[in-house]
Amino acid sequence: MSLKGKTAVVTGSNSGIGLGVARELAKAGARVVLNSFTDRDEDHKLAADMAAEFGTEVVYIKADMSKGDECRALIAQAGACDILVNNAGIQHVAAIEDFPVEKWDAIIAINLTSAFHTTAAAIPGMKAAGWGRIVNIASAHGLSASPYKSAYVSAKHGIVGMTKTVALELARDKITCNAICPGYVMTPLVEAQIPDTMKQYGMDRDEAIEKVILQRSATKEFATVEQIGGTAVFLCSSAADQITGTTISVDGGWTAL
Ligand code: NAD
Numbered sequence: 001m002s003l004k005g006k007t008a009v010v011t012g013s014n015s016g017i018g019l020g021v022a023r024e025l026a027k028a029g030a031r032v033v034l035n036s037f038t039d040r041d042e043d044h045k046l047a048a049d050m051a052a053e054f055g056t057e058v059v060y061i062k063a064d065m066s067k068g069d070e071c072r073a074l075i076a077q078a079g080a081c082d083i084l085v086n087n088a089g090i091q092h093v094a095a096i097e098d099f100p101v102e103k104w105d106a107i108i109a110i111n112l113t114s115a116f117h118t119t120a121a122a123i124p125g126m127k128a129a130g131w132g133r134i135v136n137i138a139s140a141h142g143l144s145a146s147p148y149k150s151a152y153v154s155a156k157h158g159i160v161g162m163t164k165t166v167a168l169e170l171a172r173d174k175i176t177c178n179a180i181c182p183g184y185v186m187t188p189l190v191e192a193q194i195p196d197t198m199k200q201y202g203m204d205r206d207e208a209i210e211k212v213i214l215q216r217s218a219t220k221e222f223a224t225v226e227q228i229g230g231t232a233v234f235l236c237s238s239a240a241d242q243i244t245g246t247t248i249s250v251d252g253g254w255t256a257l
Contacts, residue, residue: 001237004056005031007080010048011035011065011118012088012110014043016187017137021085021232026054028233033078035088037064046067056230064110071117080192081122082129083236086115086159087137091189093196096150099231104151112162120164123175132175133236136163137228140183140251148200160247167245176244180231183251184213186222 003025010022014036017027017092026032034047039062047060063074065088071214075081089111092103126132141149142156159179184190190213198208214220231250249255 001028001085001233001248002026005029006082006236007031007033007078008085009033009035009075009078009081009118009122010085010087011063011071011074011114014038014046014060014084016189017182017225017228018085019046019137020086021137021229022058023050023054024226024233025083025085025215025225025236026050026056026058026227028236029054029056030083030236031057032059032082033035033074033081034058034060035063035065035074036061037066040116041237061194063115066106067158068113068117071114072121075118075121075125080129082086082233083127083135084118084122085135085137085232086118088114089137089155089189089194091149091152093148093193095148095200099150100190108220109153111152111162112158113157119162123170126170126175127173130174132170134166134175134177135232135235136160136177136179137155138163138179139182140181140249140254142179142181143247143249143255148196161241163247164218164245171244173239176195176235176237176240178240178243178245179247180235181247181249181251181255182223182228183217183249183254184222185225187225190222203246214241216257217251218257221252222251223252 049057
């Protein structure tokens with residue numbers, strides 16, 4: 001399947017799932033726009049290395065997804081946006097009565113509101129092109145909850161709702177909007193919550209991974225960033241023309257339980 005001639009903007013893509021998705025889209029031939037809130041030499045080198053590896057144009061654009069104007073500016077600066085992957089996200093683990101207000105606000109802004117801004121900014125270009133794909137990286141936590149993740153679960157349920165709404169609004173425009181719901185993928189985001197999980201449950205690292213993090217995974221395995229990227233490429237293929245307004249779980253059976 002070739003995505004040659006298409007531009008893909010992937011938010012939060014200098015690490016983890018976003019980077020994995022961006023790599024699979026570049027491998028399929030898309031021109032790719034990488035993004036995060038930093039502007040380091042290594043961010044631009046990542047883009048240059050990926051361009052050389054896959055023989056396609058890859059650029060890096062700094063934009064802070066907690067700020068609405070920067071979300072919209074990212075789409076404007078991208079030059080085109082045929083494929084939008086709303087992936088940027090953060091996590092914080094705490095009981096709701098202790099949940100820091102600034103963490104709640106940041107999670108809702110980055111994990112949910114940023115997708116409102118980028119989607120709104122990208123739609124006119126997709127309509128003009130007569131084709132578009134919006135892929136929201138939600139989570140198994142967009143379909144079910146876990147304790148101590150109130151902001152994250154709220155944001156992810158929110159983005160699943162937005163996915164359905166956007167799909168209906170664009171249903172006659174050959175623009176699809178879907179959400180991928182990963183279970184656990186070993187990325188810096190998951191690595192960072194292991195200490196808090198150990199603390200909340202009074203467990204060591206291996207026990208916290210097995211009994212809490214992978215507790216609901218039937219396969220007892222982490223998904224890989226390549227598998228999430230492959231799912232995104234599938235959603236961009238013509239086989240997925242009639243797939244819109246839905247969720248695809250990549251969660252090792254978590255939500256089947
Ligand atoms: P990660 O920490 O590796 O990557 C997060 C990315 O978002 C990074 O590139 C980071 O720079 C970027 N980012 C953070 N704040 C930003 C901001 N203000 N502006 C722009 N970019 C910002 O984490 P990940 O695990 O790859 O998570 C990516 C997405 O996948 C998130 O939406 C997360 O909720 C979702 N997800 C992850 C898992 C998992 O198990 N790792 C499971 C389900 C869903």
